[in-house]
Amino acid sequence: MSIKLPLFSVLGVIAVTGGYFISKSFSHKTIKDRLSNSLMSVSEDVSKWEDRLSRLKGAQGDSLVDDLREIKNSDPTSQKLKDWCVTNVESPFKDGKLLLNVKSYCTYMVRDKLSRTPRPESDGNWEHAATKLIRPDVVLSNVMKDIKARIHNTSNPTNFDALKSWCKEILDAMYENDSNFKDADSYCTNKD
Incomplete structure (x- = not known):
């Protein structure tokens, strides 16, 4: 009986610690989770979306992920860009071209x-x-x-x-x- 109490205490500490680290690793799993304060609202004034579209039109093709490059090269509209943003902010958060594109075309700028x-x-x-x-x-x-x-x-x-x-x-x-x-x-x- 005296061995069971310390054993259960140790197991309890391990479970709590493991749960903490698991929850911490999942706390920012998508771009949307990580950039939530910076992302433009889909209902944002159209002028801000038009501004991002102008930036997209001026972007170098090799700086864009494939589907965003397709939007740029085939009759781009602010609605297409907005739809692209809504879809891609649900992607896993990791460094790379997709994250840079979301930051450039789907977020507020300081001036906003x-x-x-x-x-x-x-x-x-x-x-x-x-x-x-x-x-x-x-x-x-x-x-x-x-x-x-x-x-x-x-x-x-x-x-x-x-x-x-x-x-x-x-x-x-x-x-x-x-x-x-x-x-x-x-x-x-x-x-x-």
Whole structure:
């Protein structure tokens, strides 16, 4: 009887631990599960789907999975792209061309989720955009600390090319509601 109690305790711990690892391995089994906050809704404004279609039309054929390349090469429409997205987000989550294609053509971009209008690259008032960045009392992400250092290290302290360049790149990146999005909303948008 005294051996049974420790044996059952050990078996119980093994069962709980095994269940934890099994559930953890299945927690993000599809692209949809993993990118749920970033995926565009099928009911999203048609202009966003048309924007993704324009990107698809400009894509290199070898960067696309076969069925998406077929859509591109045969009378592409935003509805065909949307249908492709709905089908393919159910695929297993793994790195590769399919995942990259879903991220490029089926997700929101940072610019889609901003609370204000993105600041045009041609805007002559990037100094105003960088004022918060340069202030010493502001808590910055690592990316913004790096940009602040690059601004300070230029011979021309009014050269905000590092910030402009970062904004240009991040606005077209996949939306993930992370520090990059928060930085873009703070430093890459026009003031109200």
